[in-house]
Amino acid sequence: MANLLIIGAGGVGRVSAFKAAKNKDTFKNIILASRTKSKCDDIAKDIKEKLGIEIKTYALDANKEENVIDLIKKENIDIVCNVALPYQNLPIMHACIKTGAAYLDTALAETEDNPDTYYDLQWALDEDFKKAHTMALLGCGFDPGVTSVMVKYAADYLLDELEEIEIYDCNFGDHGRHFATNFDPEINLRELNLPGKYWENGEWKTTKPFEIQVKHKYPECGEATSILIWHEELESIVKFFPNLKSAKFYMCFSDKYLYHFNALKNVGMFSIEPIEICEGCKISPLQFLAKVLPDPQDLVKNYKGQTNIGVIAKGKKDGKNKTFYIYNICDHEKAIEETGAHCVSYTTGVPAIIGCKLMAKKIWWSEGVHNVEEFDAKPFFEEMEKQGLPIKVIEVE
Ligand code: NDP
Incomplete structure (x- = not known):
């Protein structure tokens, strides 16, 4: 069982939180944090009403690595599912390196001053993730994913x-x-x-x-x-x-x-x-x-x-x-x-939670920074069938 932190409370955050709640046998505690706490609270309320599952919410500015580190430590987080914006990828990845939490995102990193970055910035953190004995799974939405x-x-x-x-x-x-x-x-x-x-x-x-x-x-x-x-x-x-x-x-x-x-x-x-x-x-x-x-x-x-x-x-x-x-x-x-x-959020949030689940169960696990192409597709497709997106x-x- 893993403690899961979902960052971002847009459409993808909503789907991710719902799907995580439906996989309570994998995720012991589910935390939803985003810039605007009221959006997290609305999602938590809907989940409580529909599924009877409690999820905790926090206000979080994930542009600041130290804020993410504090929350990871406070809630003893094992896996961070980053479904905020691509600008937050790097600070959240650095927070995972410093705390040993595993990391997942659905879009490649961007920085405010250079919107044209590619995977290089994230692949460059491979050694750091290895040293921290944890992993990052990049681009695990639908496309990419x-x-x-x-x-x-x-x-x-x-x-x-x-x-x-x-x-x-x-x-x-x-x-x-x-x-x-x-x-x-x-x-x-x-x-x-x-x-x-x-x-x-x-x-x-x-x-x-x-x-x-x-x-x-x-x-x-x-x-x-x-x-x-x-x-x-x-x-x-x-x-x-x-x-x-x-x-x-x-x-x-x-x-x-x-x-x-x-x-x-x-x-x-x-x-x-x-x-x-x-x-x-x-x-x-x-x-x-x-x-x-x-x-x-x-x-x-x-x-x-x-x-x-x-x-x-x-x-x-x-x-x-x-x-x-x-x-x-x-x-x-x-x-x-x-x-x-809607489906554009659904088809992103569901694969993100499948990625978190496969990492939590160590089915997809290898220290360092990885893309989904590096792992066996079968267990992922089996989960897609179970979680509402059959292939x-x-x-x-
Ligand atoms: P939204 O814009 O609806 O939601 C983004 C969320 O991130 C908002 O809740 C926003 O907060 C929050 N956020 C923004 N800045 C910060 C910050 N500094 N700290 C904490 N939270 C922050 O986007 P979506 O839900 O539609 O998409 C989420 C991610 O999924 C994006 O990265 C997008 O690129 C990716 N995506 C990937 C797809 C794929 O198939 N791979 C397809 C679709 C999307 P606030 O509400 O305050 O603005």
Whole structure:
């Protein structure tokens, strides 16, 4: 049994806390801490009402390593599930190193002064985690997270030689709003505004934003325009599967979404450069936009439809060319009914708690800093089935 500290009380924190409470046989004490304590209290109240489980809450500014250290010590924490923002990854990791707690996150670290960092900053802490006799599991949401586990599953259980992967992510849900992002608008819009990037024949290739578009058929859901973008799991997938000939990530967008996206982009609303709007008062257009867009939490009121995220894995089996589609479908209404959060949060929070559970049970355990591709995919998929996100595998032409 492990004491679990969840940091962050947004949609993903909500799902993580609910799922941890449903796994009380693994997590002895569950603590939820975030910048705004009232958000933690609301989640704790809902969990108490729905599941009859008590979780403790705290106000915590996780940008300050010493605050995290104090809370870890006070509550005798074994595992920290970091589902706050990527800016908090490094201070929380340092707090884990100093206390010996295990660490997990769902997005790669960023710093305020350099939003373009990659896994390097976190991989560089490998020796420190080893010396502290504990581990960090990076990027254990859905994408990054489950998509990499799908690649690992294809490599270990479906194919003799894995040659190409394509990741497809589509939200077929409708929340009835003209334009909204499903998670932190600042992070979401910046991600889409970057040049596309993919791996081919041993090197990274870049595209202009939204340059490569394909019509893709999502199993059980239908066809949708999908755009090649850079996504962070490509970096770890290419590291752990160096023989891959190609690795690409596509995300689908509705015409309505693209119409608003292009208009806002064309007038400069995605710039992170602060501009003076009154004397001595500077704000970046993107931060301003994030404040006027709907709160991702509010989308739950009318969210209907499904998400479909999966990996097409191509390669050789017994000398023959084979292609498999490994995917998950998540239903917004069911996710909201269970946890009060839509699928974009649900598909992140559930894998995060599965990662914590596998670490707590030492099924996924190795001192140092690790990505999910380094561990056996089977126990993870077994938990996905039990925890409400079943994985399907089909062979395609
Ligand atoms: P939200 O913005 O809804 O929630 C983030 C939470 O972090 C808020 O409760 C916020 O507090 C809290 N927080 C912010 N700064 C601090 C701080 N300094 N100290 C403590 N808490 C802080 O985001 P989501 O729940 O949607 O996403 C959470 C994480 O999951 C993000 O890192 C996101 O990138 C990642 N993610 C990963 C996905 C994947 O598939 N891998 C998909 C979707 C998200 P406050 O309420 O006060 O603002």
